[in-house]
Amino acid sequence: MNAKDEMQDWIVEALQANGGSGSIVDICKHIWINHETELRASGDYFYKWQYQMRWDGQNLQRAGKLTKQGKGGEWALTK
Numbered sequence: 001m002n003a004k005d006e007m008q009d010w011i012v013e014a015l016q017a018n019g020g021s022g023s024i025v026d027i028c029k030h031i032w033i034n035h036e037t038e039l040r041a042s043g044d045y046f047y048k049w050q051y052q053m054r055w056d057g058q059n060l061q062r063a064g065k066l067t068k069q070g071k072g073g074e075w076a077l078t079k
Contacts, residue, residue, distance in 0.1 A: 003035065003042040003049060007056045010035055012077065015066065021076035028053065 014030035015022055022030075028050055032039070039046050057075055060066045066075050 002045075003038045004045050004052065006035075006038070007031075007049070007053055008060055011053060011057055011060060011075075012065070015075060015077050021069070021074055023072060023074050024054070024057075027057075027075065 010031050011027060013034070014027040017030055018026055031049075031053065039049055042049070045052070057066065061068065064078055066077050068074070069076050
């Protein structure tokens with residue numbers, strides 16, 4: 001597996017670590033702290049992982065696994 005293939009799992013992991021919800025900044029921080037090595041080794045993906053993370057968040061929303069809430073667009077895992 002590579003960073004691109006694992007991003008949705010990392011988003012869920014970040015939200016779980018943050019009590020089930022969090023801002024995009026919170027999610028990015030968690031991913032960076034916990035997966036910096038994989039991201040640095042991901043070639044060109046390193047330069048666009050935060051952009052791709054947002055697309056993967058939308059895909060998780062479409063799949064019913066997370067929702068956006070509040071004015072700030074915080075993401076939350078569905079129950």
